[in-house]
Amino acid sequence: MKKRIYILFITLFLLLMFSCSQTGIFYRLEHEQAYQELNNLPNAARLSDLVSIGTNNIVATTDATDGYYIGNGGPNIFFRSEDNTNTSVDDWETLALPAGTSFSFSSDAVVSSMALLENDLYISRISRDGTSIKSGIYMLEDLFTANVAFDTTDDDAFTDLSGITSGSWTTLVEDESDKLNTEFTYDYYKLHVAYDSLYINLLRYKLSSSTDSSPELDESLLHVTTSPDAIDNDLGVSTTEIVMTNLFVVDTVADDGAEPPVKTNLPIVAPIEKIISADGTNYWMILNGGTSSQREDTEINGKINWSTGINANLFGSSTDVAVNITEATDVTRSSIKFSDIYEHTTAGDIIVTDTNGYIYTSGDDGGVGTWGAIPLSKSGIGLFHGFENINTLEPNNIIVGTSAIINGSSYSGSGYYQLDLTDTDNIAWSTVNDGNFADTDTYISTDLNDSSIIDFLFGADNTELLASTSLNGVWLNKLKDALRIWARE
Amino acid sequence: MTDKYRLLISAFILLILITIPAYSQESETEEPEIQKIDYYTLGDQSFSISAGLFMPLFFMDFTPASGTSAVSLTNLTVGGTGYLTYEAYLNNNLKLGMEVGGMFAYSPNTNPFFMIPITAKFGYEFHFGQFSMPIYLGAGINIITYDDATNVQLLFKPGISLYWNYNSNWGFGGNLVYWISPEIIFAAPDETRVGNFLDFTISAQYHF
Numbered sequence: 001m002k003k004r005i006y007i008l009f010i011t012l013f014l015l016l017m018f019s020c021s022q023t024g025i026f027y028r029l030e031h032e033q034a035y036q037e038l039n040n041l042p043n044a045a046r047l048s049d050l051v052s053i054g055t056n057n058i059v060a061t062t063d064a065t066d067g068y069y070i071g072n073g074g075p076n077i078f079f080r081s082e083d084n085t086n087t088s089v090d091d092w093e094t095l096a097l098p099a100g101t102s103f104s105f106s107s108d109a110v111v112s113s114m115a116l117l118e119n120d121l122y123i124s125r126i127s128r129d130g131t132s133i134k135s136g137i138y139m140l141e142d143l144f145t146a147n148v149a150f151d152t153t154d155d156d157a158f159t160d161l162s163g164i165t166s167g168s169w170t171t172l173v174e175d176e177s178d179k180l181n182t183e184f185t186y187d188y189y190k191l192h193v194a195y196d197s198l199y200i201n202l203l204r205y206k207l208s209s210s211t212d213s214s215p216e217l218d219e220s221l222l223h224v225t226t227s228p229d230a231i232d233n234d235l236g237v238s239t240t241e242i243v244m245t246n247l248f249v250v251d252t253v254a255d256d257g258a259e260p261p262v263k264t265n266l267p268i269v270a271p272i273e274k275i276i277s278a279d280g281t282n283y284w285m286i287l288n289g290g291t292s293s294q295r296e297d298t299e300i301n302g303k304i305n306w307s308t309g310i311n312a313n314l315f316g317s318s319t320d321v322a323v324n325i326t327e328a329t330d331v332t333r334s335s336i337k338f339s340d341i342y343e344h345t346t347a348g349d350i351i352v353t354d355t356n357g358y359i360y361t362s363g364d365d366g367g368v369g370t371w372g373a374i375p376l377s378k379s380g381i382g383l384f385h386g387f388e389n390i391n392t393l394e395p396n397n398i399i400v401g402t403s404a405i406i407n408g409s410s411y412s413g414s415g416y417y418q419l420d421l422t423d424t425d426n427i428a429w430s431t432v433n434d435g436n437f438a439d440t441d442t443y444i445s446t447d448l449n450d451s452s453i454i455d456f457l458f459g460a461d462n463t464e465l466l467a468s469t470s471l472n473g474v475w476l477n478k479l480k481d482a483l484r485i486w487a488r489e
Numbered sequence: 490m491t492d493k494y495r496l497l498i499s500a501f502i503l504l505i506l507i508t509i510p511a512y513s514q515e516s517e518t519e520e521p522e523i524q525k526i527d528y529y530t531l532g533d534q535s536f537s538i539s540a541g542l543f544m545p546l547f548f549m550d551f552t553p554a555s556g557t558s559a560v561s562l563t564n565l566t567v568g569g570t571g572y573l574t575y576e577a578y579l580n581n582n583l584k585l586g587m588e589v590g591g592m593f594a595y596s597p598n599t600n601p602f603f604m605i606p607i608t609a610k611f612g613y614e615f616h617f618g619q620f621s622m623p624i625y626l627g628a629g630i631n632i633i634t635y636d637d638a639t640n641v642q643l644l645f646k647p648g649i650s651l652y653w654n655y656n657s658n659w660g661f662g663g664n665l666v667y668w669i670s671p672e673i674i675f676a677a678p679d680e681t682r683v684g685n686f687l688d689f690t691i692s693a694q695y696h697f
Contacts, residue, residue, distance in 0.1 A: 024680030
């Protein structure tokens with residue numbers, strides 16, 4: 001009997017020792033604060049490609065008209081007016097979308113990507129119904145015209161997005177594939193904006209039959225233009241094709257150092273992950289690929305399923321219309337992918353993240369040969385994705401979002417972390433304000449602190465920050481009673 | 490001594506001998522022996538079901554930072570609790586038992602907070618006619634869940650109850666129980682807290 005009691009107590013003790021969470025639940029409750037529900041956006045709304053129009057051009061003394069926040073919600077595009085007062089509530093609305101010119105989109109149409117170039121909004125849309133797959137690129141022009149006259153009247157012109165109709169959109173490109181054919185291809189467009197150019201990544205997928213649900217990527221073409229409004233249903237008009245087949249990966253193992261370098265894995269047929277240029281001089285592009293396993297990534301319940309066995313490649317160019325973009329050889333990694341890239345204009349540093357949960361930083365001259373030998377990482381973080389410069393809120397600091405990842409290991413999102421770029425040779429995790437520019441109690445009280453971040457957006461004269469998550473909606477950070485608090489949109 | 494005196498003395502002695510037994514009998518009937526009634530004995534068992542209110546009181550921090558209070562609000566709403574109890578009597582007053590229950594409350598952001606206590610109980614029960622009043626101490630584990638976090642901790646539950654025994658099988662009453670739930674976080678010692686809660690429930694008890 002005594003022996004049984006001892007065994008029971010030992011079992012209970014061991015259960016306690018190995019069952020304790022790493023986080024204090026009581027501590028969390030003690031610090032929890034009620035967060036605000038500001039607007040009418042659904043709590044599970046997932047907005048990507050966040051852009052703002054005119055919010056940073058507002059002159060407080062003369063302009064009473066609000067700018068807009070716009071986000072791609074998949075089937076719908078949501079927008080709301082930005083408001084400079086803290087008391088009013090602005091509701092999100094859905095933007096009327098183009099119905100199609102040479103065809104009509106079916107009811108399952110989604111916006112596959114969205115980009116803002118100057119004051120023109122570009123979207124790509126696609127729908128799949130029983131008989132065909134329809135896709136296209138559309139433009140909404142001149143959404144904001146700033147008044148440059150130095151007078152006190154308010155005559156900045158904002159297009160009233162509530163008044164937009166499907167006919168307000170200009171059709172740039174449309175493609176329709178007949179699914180009734182035995183084998184057919186369809187076009188899928190991904191839009192990127194870098195400096196003053198619109199990049200159109202044309203992804204041509206092949207299906208073996210009308211019931212085939214696993215499309216194979218057959219071609220990945222890249223076009224660039226500074227005058228997208230001149231595209232006349234033909235990407236050959238007013239755009240320049242960046243020849244992707246000229247991209248190569250240097251085999252550093254086989255390379256004996258002699259010129260030309262040994263090339264391998266040609267060509268790379270994969271979606272372009274991201275293109276950036278902060279100064280219009282140097283351009284960077286993430287293009288993961290280079291093996292026979294090049295299937296499109298999928299997202300399940302807010303977690304990204306990354307393909308394995310693929311090389312992560314970062315390409316650099318000194319011109320956006322370069323026909324030959326050569327590879328930055330020092331930043332090719334095997335069996336992982338690069339997930340995001342950021343150029344800090346103040347520090348001149350390039351920051352790249354990968355699917356191993358690492359953050360790589362270049363030297364202060366931007367030279368790729370000086371990548372940080374010891375990449376930054378955080379225990380338990382799947383990968384980092386999404387950057388925003390918060391220099392106006394916390395000098396020399398940027399924030400980077402976390403993202404959940406599946407594919408063997410399963411990680412949950414963990415909100416965002418803060419990087420300190422004061423010493424550009426030693427970029428490190430920020431300790432300023434305990435590494436969080438926002439009030440910690442309200443941050444940990446929200447769903448944001450364990451969410452996967454899709455995108456950040458600064459608005460309202462760089463005093464408000466939007467954070468969009470995979471499964472927990474959109475959050476707004478603003479100043480309230482001398483505290484920077486997070487509230488749900 | 491004359492015969493007359495002998496006769497008187499003999500009669501007196503005889504009278505005494507007759508009355509002493511009679512007196513003794515009267516003593517037994519005038520002071521009956523007090524008898525103690527045992528309501529329960531070893532082997533008697535009971536099963537009860539309880540439900541009622543759960544009141545979060547405060548969190549205690551035994552190593553507060555300078556300038557901060559050791560006692561803080563829980564920020565939880567008043568919630569509900571319920572549990573099932575099995576007890577076995579060791580004798581008329583002492584009993585040993587097991588209890589499994591649950592509670593819920595809400596955080597400021599209406600997130601649900603749950604605790605599932607599993608405790609062993611030891612109690613002493615007073616009896617007052619048709620009423621019984623056990624006082625007891627429960628000790629065991631407490632499974633706490635909040636959002637996506639789960640913790641298993643020690644738990645102590647001292648309490649007192651008052652039952653009205655309707656008949657030999659059924660009793661009804663109320664319970665007042667104090668929860669002492671330490672949460673030790675080895676990875677972050679400054680997050681260690683002791684939760685203090687109070688529950689008030691009503692019960693139905695079945696003896697068998």
